[in-house]
Amino acid sequence: MDYSFLWNLVTIVIMFAILVGLAGPLTWAERRQSAMIQDRVGPNRAGIDLFGKRITVLGLMHPVADAIKMITKEDTMNIRVDRLLYNLAPIISLMPALVTFAVVPFGPDIHWGDAVLPLQVARLDAGALYVFAVSSLAVFGVTLAGYASASRLAMMGGLRASAQMISYEVTMGLSIMGLFLVYGTLEPYAMVLEQGELLGGWLPGWGIIRQPVAFILFLTAAIAENKRVPFDLAEGESEIVGYFVEYSGMKFGMFFMAEYIEVIVVAGLLTTYFFGGWQVPYLMDAGYAGLSTAGFVFPGGGVWEIGEVAATVLRVGAFLFKLLFFLWFQLMIRWTLPRFRYDQVMNLGWRKLLPLSLLNLVITAAVVLMIH
Numbered sequence: 367m368d369y370s371f372l373w374n375l376v377t378i379v380i381m382f383a384i385l386v387g388l389a390g391p392l393t394w395a396e397r398r399q400s401a402m403i404q405d406r407v408g409p410n411r412a413g414i415d416l417f418g419k420r421i422t423v424l425g426l427m428h429p430v431a432d433a434i435k436m437i438t439k440e441d442t443m444n445i446r447v448d449r450l451l452y453n454l455a456p457i458i459s460l461m462p463a464l465v466t467f468a469v470v471p472f473g474p475d476i477h478w479g480d481a482v483l484p485l486q487v488a489r490l491d492a493g494a495l496y497v498f499a500v501s502s503l504a505v506f507g508v509t510l511a512g513y514a515s516a517s518r519l520a521m522m523g524g525l526r527a528s529a530q531m532i533s534y535e536v537t538m539g540l541s542i543m544g545l546f547l548v549y550g551t552l553e554p555y556a557m558v559l560e561q562g563e564l565l566g567g568w569l570p571g572w573g574i575i576r577q578p579v580a581f582i583l584f585l586t587a588a589i590a591e592n593k594r595v596p597f598d599l600a601e602g603e604s605e606i607v608g609y610f611v612e613y614s615g616m617k618f619g620m621f622f623m624a625e626y627i628e629v630i631v632v633a634g635l636l637t638t639y640f641f642g643g644w645q646v647p648y649l650m651d652a653g654y655a656g657l658s659t660a661g662f663v664f665p666g667g668g669v670w671e672i673g674e675v676a677a678t679v680l681r682v683g684a685f686l687f688k689l690l691f692f693l694w695f696q697l698m699i700r701w702t703l704p705r706f707r708y709d710q711v712m713n714l715g716w717r718k719l720l721p722l723s724l725l726n727l728v729i730t731a732a733v734v735l736m737i738h
Contacts, residue, residue: 381467460624577726662720
C-alpha cells in the first residue's frame with residue numbers, strides 16, 4: 367500500500383500545528399517575557415469567571431481574547447481604497463510565512479517496512495532557494511497594503527517597509543551561500559545530515575561552528591526582514607504610522623499573525639542551517655562504529671544503544687527544543703535593544719552587513735577550494 371499521499375497530509379497537519387499552534391501562545395510569551403525583562407506585571411487580566419472566581423491561567427486567556435476580538439471586530443474600510451488589492455494584501459503577507467516552513471525538516475526519515483516517510487512536507491533539491499523565493503513575496507503584501515489603503519501615511523509606511531525588506535534580503539541570501547559551499551547542497555535535509563558529522567572526532571559539525579559569521583549575519587538580516595525591534599521602523603506603533611494603519615478586524619489580525627509565524631520560520635531556519643536541525647550530538651544511526659541500532663557514540667569510546675524509535679523521538683524533541691530556544695531568543699532581542707533610526711537601519715544593511723557577507727563568502731570559497 368502506498369502511504370505517501372496519506373503521510374503528506376500528516377506532515378502538512380504537523381506543520382500547520384507547529385506554526386498556528388505556536389503563533390497564538392507567542393503573543394502571550396512576548397507579554398510575559400517583556401514583563402519579566404522590564405520588571406513589571408505581565409498579562410493577568412483576561413480570564414473566565416467560574417463559580418464566582420476569576421480564572422486567568424497565568425494570562426493564557428489573553429491570546430484567546432485577542433482572537434475573539436479580531437474575529438468579531440467591525441471591519442471598517444476607507445471608501446477610496448482599491449478593494450481588490452486592499453483585501454489581497456493581508457493574504458499575500460500571510461501565505462509566504464505559512465508555506466516557507468514546508469522545506470524545514472523537523473525529524474529524521476521514518477522507515478515503515480519498505481516505505482520511507484519523511485518528517486518534512488516538501489523535499490526539494492533547491493529547498494534553500496525555495497525559502498528565499500517564497501519569503502520575498504511578502505514584500506508585495508506590505509507594498510500593496512500601503513498603496514491600496516488610499517492613505518499617504520500608509521503609503522509611506524509601505525515604501526519604508528519594502529525598502530528595508532529588499533535591502534536585508536540581499537545580506538540574508540549572501541550570508542547563507544557560505545553554508546551552500548560548505549555542505550555542497552541546497553537541500554535542507556541534506557544539510558542536517560552533513561551536520562551530523564563530528565569534526566576531529568568529538569566536535570559536532572553544526573553550521574554555527576563552520577560559519578559563525580554567517581550565523582550573526584543571517585540572524586540580523588532575518589530580524590530586519592521580519593521588521594521587528596530594533597528594526598521595526600515600518601510599524602512602530604508609538605510614533606510611526608505603519609503600512610496597515612487602515613486595517614481593522616481580522617485583516618489586521620492576519621498581518622499580526624504573519625509576523626509571529628515569520629518568527630517561527632526564522633527559528634526553524636536557524637535551527638536547520640546552523641544548529642544541526644534535528645541532530646543530537648553523538649547520537650548516531652545503526653552501522654556507525656559497530657552500532658546494531660541507533661545509539662550514542664561518545665568520544666571516549668563509550669557506546670549506548672537506545673533503539674530507532676527512541677532515537678526518532680529524541681531527535682524530534684531536540685528540534686522542538688532548539689525551535690523554542692530561538693523563539694525565546696528573538697523575543698529577548700526585541701525587549702532588550704532600542705529602536706534604530708531609519709538611516710541607521712539602511713546604513714547597517716548596505717554599508718556594514720553587505721560587505722561583511724561578501725567578505726565571508728570569499729573567505730569561505732577560498733578555504734573550501736584549498737581543502738578540496
